[in-house]
Amino acid sequence: MESTIVELKKLSKIYQQGELEVKAVDDVSLTIKKGDFAALCGPSGSGKTSILNLIGGLDSPTLGDVFLDDIELGSLTHSELAEVRKNRIGFVFQAYNLIPVMTAYENAAFVLDLQGIEKNEIHDRVMQTLADVGLEGLEHRRPDEMSGGQQQRVAIARAIVTHPAIVLADEPTANVDSHTAEALLDLMQNLNQQHGITFLFSTHDQHVIDRARRIIRMQDGKVTADECRV
Amino acid sequence: MNLNTLAWRNLWRHKRRTLITASSIAFGVLLAVTFTGAGDYFYTRMIDAGANMGMGHITLAAPDFNRAPSSKKFLRQADQLQQQLAQIDEVKISMARIQGQAMFASAHKSTGGMFFAIDPEQENAESNLFIKAMIEGEIPTSAADKTIILGVDLARRLKLTMGKKVVYTTTDKHGDIVSAIARVGGLFQTGSNEIDGAVALLPLHTVQNVLGYKQDEVSVIAVILHDQRHSYQLRDSMQKMDSFSHIEVLNWQQTQPDLAGMIAVDKSSNYISQLLIALLVAAGILNTLLMSVLERKREFGVMMALGMSPRSLFVLVMLESFWLAVLGLLIGTIVTIPWYLFMSQTGIDLSAAYGDGFSFGGVLLDTVFKIRLFKESVIAILVGLFSLALLAGAYPAWQAGRTPPVESLKTL
Numbered sequence: 001m002e003s004t005i006v007e008l009k010k011l012s013k014i015y016q017q018g019e020l021e022v023k024a025v026d027d028v029s030l031t032i033k034k035g036d037f038a039a040l041c042g043p044s045g046s047g048k049t050s051i052l053n054l055i056g057g058l059d060s061p062t063l064g065d066v067f068l069d070d071i072e073l074g075s076l077t078h079s080e081l082a083e084v085r086k087n088r089i090g091f092v093f094q095a096y097n098l099i100p101v102m103t104a105y106e107n108a109a110f111v112l113d114l115q116g117i118e119k120n121e122i123h124d125r126v127m128q129t130l131a132d133v134g135l136e137g138l139e140h141r142r143p144d145e146m147s148g149g150q151q152q153r154v155a156i157a158r159a160i161v162t163h164p165a166i167v168l169a170d171e172p173t174a175n176v177d178s179h180t181a182e183a184l185l186d187l188m189q190n191l192n193q194q195h196g197i198t199f200l201f202s203t204h205d206q207h208v209i210d211r212a213r214r215i216i217r218m219q220d221g222k223v224t225a226d227e228c229r230v
Numbered sequence: 231m232n233l234n235t236l237a238w239r240n241l242w243r244h245k246r247r248t249l250i251t252a253s254s255i256a257f258g259v260l261l262a263v264t265f266t267g268a269g270d271y272f273y274t275r276m277i278d279a280g281a282n283m284g285m286g287h288i289t290l291a292a293p294d295f296n297r298a299p300s301s302k303k304f305l306r307q308a309d310q311l312q313q314q315l316a317q318i319d320e321v322k323i324s325m326a327r328i329q330g331q332a333m334f335a336s337a338h339k340s341t342g343g344m345f346f347a348i349d350p351e352q353e354n355a356e357s358n359l360f361i362k363a364m365i366e367g368e369i370p371t372s373a374a375d376k377t378i379i380l381g382v383d384l385a386r387r388l389k390l391t392m393g394k395k396v397v398y399t400t401t402d403k404h405g406d407i408v409s410a411i412a413r414v415g416g417l418f419q420t421g422s423n424e425i426d427g428a429v430a431l432l433p434l435h436t437v438q439n440v441l442g443y444k445q446d447e448v449s450v451i452a453v454i455l456h457d458q459r460h461s462y463q464l465r466d467s468m469q470k471m472d473s474f475s476h477i478e479v480l481n482w483q484q485t486q487p488d489l490a491g492m493i494a495v496d497k498s499s500n501y502i503s504q505l506l507i508a509l510l511v512a513a514g515i516l517n518t519l520l521m522s523v524l525e526r527k528r529e530f531g532v533m534m535a536l537g538m539s540p541r542s543l544f545v546l547v548m549l550e551s552f553w554l555a556v557l558g559l560l561i562g563t564i565v566t567i568p569w570y571l572f573m574s575q576t577g578i579d580l581s582a583a584y585g586d587g588f589s590f591g592g593v594l595l596d597t598v599f600k601i602r603l604f605k606e607s608v609i610a611i612l613v614g615l616f617s618l619a620l621l622a623g624a625y626p627a628w629q630a631g632r633t634p635p636v637e638s639l640k641t642l
Contacts, residue, residue, distance in 0.1 A: 058535055058636040079539060086537020093639075097532040101239035106231045113231060114537050158536075 004067075005166050005198050006032035006055050011064035012221075013050050024050040026221035027064070032166065032200055037192045039201040039212035047221040048202035052168045055200070056089055057081040069165050086114050090159030094171035096151040098143040098158075104130065104150075105139035108157040115162065129161040130154075133187055149180035153187065160191060166198045173205045185211050233542065237549035241557075244522070248554065251518040255558020255619060258511040260566050262504055262611045267570065267601025269500050273493050274602070277458045277482055282359040283425075284329065284346060285485040286452030287461045288468070290315075291478045295449065296485055301330055301401050301441055305477060308448045314473040315453060320460045325352045326448040328437050332400040334380075334430065336388040343384060343428040345398065347437035349373045357454055360418045360431055367392055367416025373435035377415025383427035390414050398430070402441040410440045458482065459604070508615070512622040519551055519626035530630050531638020540631025547630045551623020555616050562615075573601040 013025040025047045032038060032055075040048040053059040054066050057073050066073040069088055073081065085091075098107045105126055112122045130139060133153040143151050152172060159167045169188070173181035189211055191197045201208050209215060217225040241248045281287045289296070290311060292303040305311065308326045315324040328347035333340055348358065350369050355362040360379065361369055370377050378396055380388075390396055392414050399409040412432065420426055438445060455461060461481040468479045483490035523530075530543055577600035603611075 053636050056535065058634075058639070082534065082537050082539050085535060091532075091535055093532065097528070099236075099529060099533070101236065101243060102231060109231070110533075111536050114542075 003034045004031045005034050005036075005069060006200070007065075007067040008051070008055070009065045009067070011051075011054060011066060012062050013047075013054060013059065014062040023221045025054065025061075028221070028223050029064075030216065030223060030226060032198065034165075034198055035192070035196050036214055037189065037199050037212055038214035038216060039203050039209050040216050040218060041203055041209050042218035042224075044204075045220075046218040048218055049170055050221075051218070052170050052200065052202050055166070056091065056168050057085050086111055087162070088165040090162060090164040090167040092152070092155050092159050092167060092169035092172045094174045096143070096148070096155045096175070098151055098154055100143050103140050103142055104135060104146065104154045104157075107143070107154050108161055110158060111162050125161055126157070129157045132160075132191070133157045147180075148176045149183060152176060152180075152184055156184070156187065156191075160195075160197055164197075166200060168200055168202075170202045171204070172201065173203070173208060178207065181205065181207050233546050233549055237546055238553050240522070240526075240546075240550050241553055247518055247521075248557070251514055251554060252558040252561055254511050254514040255555065255615060256562035256565055258507055258615055259559060259562025259611065260569060261507050262615065263566050263570060263603060264573070264601060265500055265504050265507075266607045266611060267573065267603045268599070269497060270604050270607055271574075271600050271602035273497070274458060276489060276493065279359060280486050280489050281452070281454055281458065281482055282357060282362075284327075284452065285450060285480075285482065286325070287455040287458045287482050288453040288465055289478075289480045289482075289485050290451040290453065290474065291449065291480065293478050296478060296480055299330065299449075300405075301403050301449075302405055304328075304403060304443060304447050304449055305451060306444075306447055308446045308451060310446075311451055311473070311477075314471075315451070318464070318468070320455050320457070320464050322454045322456045323352070323357055324451050324453045325349070325357060326434065326451050328434060328441065328443070328449045330400050330441075330449065332398045332430075334384065334388060335397045335399070336390050336394065338389040339387060341384070341387055343430060345400070345430045345432050345437070347432045347434045349434040350375075359420065360429065363418040363420045364416050365419045367414070369431070370415060370433040373433045375415070375433040376412055376436060377433070378412035379416040379418060379431035380414055381426035381429050382417050382419045383423055384430065385414065385417055387427060392417070398432070400441070403443055403447075408440055408442075410436070412436075508618050511615070512618050515551065515554065515619050515622035516625065518554070519547065519623050520629065522550070523547060523626040523630050526630075527633060527638045531633065531635045534631070534635040535639065543631035544627045547627035548620065548623055551620055551627065554623075555619030558619065559612060559616060570601065570603070573599075574603075577601075 008028050008030050011025055011028045012023065015022045015024055028051065040051055042048055054061055055068065061074060068084065071084060073084065076084065099110065102110065108126045108130060109122050112125065130136060133156050135150060135153050135157065138146065138150065173184055176184065185207060188199055192199055201212065203209065214228045216223055290305060292305055295303040312324045312326065315321050326349060330345060332343060332345050334343055350371065350373060353361060364379065365382065367379065369379060380390065388396065394414050395411055396414060397409055397411050399407060402408045435445065438447065455464065465479050465481040468474050533543065534540065577598040579597065580599050581597040
């Protein structure tokens with residue numbers, strides 16, 4: 001039986017907009033197992049990104065609990081949350097969000113540097129990971145010298161090089177064409193199947209939904225369906 | 231990648247903006263060097279000129295002489311005191327002098343003034359401004375000479391020319407009125423009407439005889455230092471020495487309070503000007519870094535999302551401020567060196583505006599505008615501007631890590 005990476009218990013997130021209270025996440029309970037290739041899907045405003053932010057420790061819940069690798073995130077300080085993000089979570093953003101003055105190598109190595117890993121080990125891991133994502137030979141290119149697809153591959157490399165417990169990908173294919181999106185999904189699926197990396201997507205993209213083995217549908221902050229595909 | 235490298239690269243994202251800001255720091259260096267250098271040069275010149283005119287950088291005098299000068303107050307054993315002074319490293323030269331008020335009378339007129347009785351063997355053009363300013367005749371060949379050196383305006387007022395007799399009347403050590411005759415042996419012209427119309431030089435031993443002083447009795451011993459900046463602490467240390475405990479040891483601020491006051495006022499306004507310049511430079515740095523931080527809000531959010539701490543972001547932006555300061559100071563140094571060399575060696579002639587000379591606080595100065603920096607001033611300028619640049623970076627650096635990542639990531 002696969003171990004639980006993420007557990008959400010009666011999770012709610014309420015935003016105050018003036019006098020109006022907006023329930024971005026409404027009493028959500030679910031678990032993500034190791035090796036899942038799951039997608040949170042639903043219309044805009046359904047709470048997908050908010051769930052990712054809560055799991056990623058970027059935001060704090062109004063009610064309920066978030067457990068990541070059995071660590072209750074709500075009890076942690078900002079510094080402790082930063083440590084959790086650094087060591088256990090990989091992020092892939094819609095807009096790639098690479099650091100423009102760093103090369104592909106340096107971007108991929110960024111979190112390993114923060115972790116204080118020894119330089120030789122960083123080199124070996126980054127070079128292997130860049131090869132795994134199909135960017136061998138492009139280590140010295142800066143983001144403005146790469147295509148959108150290549151940049152997103154660097155972002156994926158950055159997310160997985162630390163061997164995180166989970167990779168949270170927020171609309172990772174939104175800024176690329178369909179051909180590139182398919183190639184990226186092939187890559188991520190490969191990483192999931194061959195290396196057992198857990199992926200949780202937030203997405204509108206049907207291509208992603210079609211590839212996911214587990215689909216969690218959301219509407220108005222609630223989980224309306226949670227289906228596993230064989 | 232270490233934060234230093236990242237900070238340096240971040241500076242060059244916007245080359246033009248970085249260079250403009252660095253140039254403003256460089257301009258700050260140039261202005262600071264000019265203002266401070268002008269102060270260092272002119273204040274030193276004023277103080278040295280004042281010292282050479284009469285009382286020295288340090289003055290040894292009988293108790294209360296400075297407050298209320300009188301022929302009745304005089305130093306004894308001047309030779310011994312000068313021997314003690316010769317052993318002090320900071321002392322360049324010491325000159326025994328008698329000074330006082332006198333009436334000067336010729337066949338045509340009489341007028342009041344001041345005299346300095348000097349020993350020609352102890353004094354020269356370098357140590358005595360009046361000797362340097364001589365335009366006719368010679369200084370007395372010995373201290374027992376019977377000649378007098380007059381300011382040109384004093385001579386003109388008395389209708390005296392070279393070789394003519396003048397009677398000077400003063401009070402002796404007992405308070406009695408005494409007179410003596412001297413022949414005009416020389417004229418000096420400092421360019422200051424106040425000085426040229428009221429001052430005369432006389433031979434020391436001659437005046438000692440007139441006033442009833444012994445050979446080793448004088449009004450003051452004027453001490454010229456290698457560096458006038460040591461006068462304050464030297465005065466304090468000398469006053470504690472047994473050799474000088476029975477007399478007054480005064481520094482130039484005490485003997486020339488008008489000059490000291492005017493320099494203090496001028497220094498204050500100089501500091502205020504420099505502070506305003508520094509604030510303008512700091513505002514430029516603050517603006518540049520703050521804009522840079524606000525532009526990178528999303529990027530900082532990503533970095534924090536990936537696990538970078540707000541403290542590290544603070545350090546990153548502070549390092550950008552550091553490198554910006556280094557760049558500015560480097561450019562500033564390169565630009566300022568030729569300017570400094572020109573201004574310290576050649577200067578700018580302002581005689582068209584000021585004539586041949588002007589007096590400040592009773593001291594005569596030449597009209598060539600020069601600058602000169604003491605080592606301490608150089609360090610103060612560099613450290614001051616550098617610290618200011620870092621300080622200006624502190625608020626943007628604090629801002630960098632302040633916004634929660636989830637808010638930063640929302641920024642388009």
